[in-house]
Amino acid sequence: MxxxxxxxxxxxxxxxxxxxxGAGNDIERDDLVYSVNExxxxxxxxxxxxxxxxxxxxxxxxxxxxxxxxxxxxxMAMGAARGVLISDEAFAxxxxxxxxxxxxxxxxxGHYDLILTGVQAEDGCAQVGGMLxxxxxxxxxxxxxxxxxxxxxxxxxxREIEGGSKEINGIDLPCVLSIQTGINEPRYVGMRGIxxxxxxxIPTPGASDLGIDPHAVGEGxxxxxxxxxxxxxxxxxxxxxxxxxxEVVDKLMDLxxxxxxxx
Amino acid sequence: xxxxxxxxxxxxxxxxxTAAELPVAARKIDPTEPCTAVVTxxxxxxxxxxxxxxxxxxxxxxxxxxxxxxPNAELVRKALLAVLPAGAIVLTPHGHFGVDLAPGLSIKxxxxxxxxxxxxxxxxGTWLKAVRQEFGGQxxxxxxxxxxxxxxxxxxxxxxxxxxxxxxEGRVVDQSAEIGPLTAGRRYVETIAAETGDVDITxxxxxxxxxxxxxxxxxxxxxxxxxxxxxxxxxxxxPVVDAKWMDKSRQVGSSGQTVRPKVYLACGISGSFQHLxxxxxxxxxxAINKNPKAPIFRVADVGIADxxxxxxxxxxxxxxxxGCVAGKERRQS
Numbered sequence: 219m220x221x222x223x224x225x226x227x228x229x230x231x232x233x234x235x236x237x238x239x240g241a242g243n244d245i246e247r248d249d250l251v252y253s254v255n256e257x258x259x260x261x262x263x264x265x266x267x268x269x270x271x272x273x274x275x276x277x278x279x280x281x282x283x284x285x286x287x288x289x290x291x292x293x294m295a296m297g298a299a300r301g302v303l304i305s306d307e308a309f310a311x312x313x314x315x316x317x318x319x320x321x322x323x324x325x326x327x328g329h330y331d332l333i334l335t336g337v338q339a340e341d342g343c344a345q346v347g348g349m350l351x352x353x354x355x356x357x358x359x360x361x362x363x364x365x366x367x368x369x370x371x372x373x374x375x376x377r378e379i380e381g382g383s384k385e386i387n388g389i390d391l392p393c394v395l396s397i398q399t400g401i402n403e404p405r406y407v408g409m410r411g412i413x414x415x416x417x418x419x420i421p422t423p424g425a426s427d428l429g430i431d432p433h434a435v436g437e438g439x440x441x442x443x444x445x446x447x448x449x450x451x452x453x454x455x456x457x458x459x460x461x462x463x464x465e466v467v468d469k470l471m472d473l474x475x476x477x478x479x480x481x
Numbered sequence: 482x483x484x485x486x487x488x489x490x491x492x493x494x495x496x497x498x499t500a501a502e503l504p505v506a507a508r509k510i511d512p513t514e515p516c517t518a519v520v521t522x523x524x525x526x527x528x529x530x531x532x533x534x535x536x537x538x539x540x541x542x543x544x545x546x547x548x549x550x551x552p553n554a555e556l557v558r559k560a561l562l563a564v565l566p567a568g569a570i571v572l573t574p575h576g577h578f579g580v581d582l583a584p585g586l587s588i589k590x591x592x593x594x595x596x597x598x599x600x601x602x603x604x605x606g607t608w609l610k611a612v613r614q615e616f617g618g619q620x621x622x623x624x625x626x627x628x629x630x631x632x633x634x635x636x637x638x639x640x641x642x643x644x645x646x647x648x649x650e651g652r653v654v655d656q657s658a659e660i661g662p663l664t665a666g667r668r669y670v671e672t673i674a675a676e677t678g679d680v681d682i683t684x685x686x687x688x689x690x691x692x693x694x695x696x697x698x699x700x701x702x703x704x705x706x707x708x709x710x711x712x713x714x715x716x717x718x719x720p721v722v723d724a725k726w727m728d729k730s731r732q733v734g735s736s737g738q739t740v741r742p743k744v745y746l747a748c749g750i751s752g753s754f755q756h757l758x759x760x761x762x763x764x765x766x767x768a769i770n771k772n773p774k775a776p777i778f779r780v781a782d783v784g785i786a787d788x789x790x791x792x793x794x795x796x797x798x799x800x801x802x803x804g805c806v807a808g809k810e811r812r813q814s
Binding site: 229231232235236237238245314315318337340341342343344345346347348349351352353356357358359360361374376377378379380381382383384385386387388389390393396399400403441442443444445446447448449450451452453454455456457458459463464466467468470471473474477478479480481 | 553554555558576577580581582583584585586587588589592593594595596597610613614615616617618619620621622623624625626627630632665666667668669670671672673674675676686687693711712713719720722723724725729730732735736737738739743744746765766767768772773774776777778779780781782783784785786787791792795796799800803
């Protein structure tokens, strides 16, 4: 099976505390640690496990710039056969629809049986996979937590629904699936693995290579635009317990006793 | 302004709580335009849902077809496209069905899409100004969304509080005849209920709940120790289950269990809305997190900015110490 995984490089929220910078309308971008979006990494692992069973190969693509190459190499070190950096100045400022339109052109320039994305990135939009599927007229499923390859161009997939339940569906190939975290245990990638793929060429197709109208994507075509960042409203806000650790434990003990927290 | 529609999520003949929330969002887009409910389904369940919506919607569009008995997003999308007028604004709840339906629906409508909307600040020209969150709720963001060719807005469940009061006496309009035969490349097979684990966290009065801040699997013993001392049980948030450190049955959240404890200790949990959606009954919530800006501190009753790996052992020792004292007092009396 030929599988395309669409991945993205994002600030790693497990490594960073995201804060507003001094001007208050953007996040502090100095010293941010970037990595491959967590759900995308699960998607690559799932793709690798499928081709290990069925044959075929995994391609990882991202829409971005030079700085995004590092995540492609990381996923190639995991075992992806190819990394592709879809890159053009005209793509800057694209919204989810723009990114999906770029990926659609890339998909149509190749032959893929299955396209995977992570369920969502750091912006919590969870949109590109569903948009891409609609543009391609492929079936789509979000929040996928299991994939079984059946006979006759069909998959049996599980989706996460409410209350820890799982919804089982049959879905025809080719299709687009957005992969939920926890579907597998992504393999470890060491520095040695990344060095081994350091010199593998990464193609960088642009708008003209893919037949994309530059005016149909990018900031000018975006129907959804982020204006600024701001500090979330405080809400009722917790009463913060201060003092030494011992004092804090004292205060908490009193509260737990009063609220029935000690049995 | 364009006509506004609310897609109603329902199950077993009962409309989801969000059915009462979407009209509140709609009024923030256009206070003059009554919002129309759209309900897809089949049989008596569908009729019951439509009837229940008459109090909160002026008009309810009912779309009945047997393949819609289970909400398959691809079929629902086709049904909606057959009835929605050009330029419509569609509101859907940002849940497991909304993320399945809305992105593709927006493409087929050639409309804008705004996911996970928390608030709406108004409309300037054709641009809607809305509030979202990024980075798991660590920061908020204003977004502008172009309504000129219609829009699909996924509304965060719980973000728009129903005001109640108004009785609309709505009428149900059967739109089923507008829909042709529906088929999809994806077919619902069955639902597998959540596995029950060794401990039922939904029935526990006190939960010590751990998140990504626990760091590694071996540290779970620290949480188990404090829970044992307190007579509590350990539950967790999604990253701990993703890492396969605890069973899915211990996960609190919209994709895990819904718990109703008296006391909830959120330890190293950032406080995503998916996690908070699984905590009901307004427990006394204590948040312990070394990041003083963690979103969990906005909703907890009491906050402690400390490293759980150091704080929890100190708490466990103290609980045991007091327990011994209390035990002695009991024996003496």
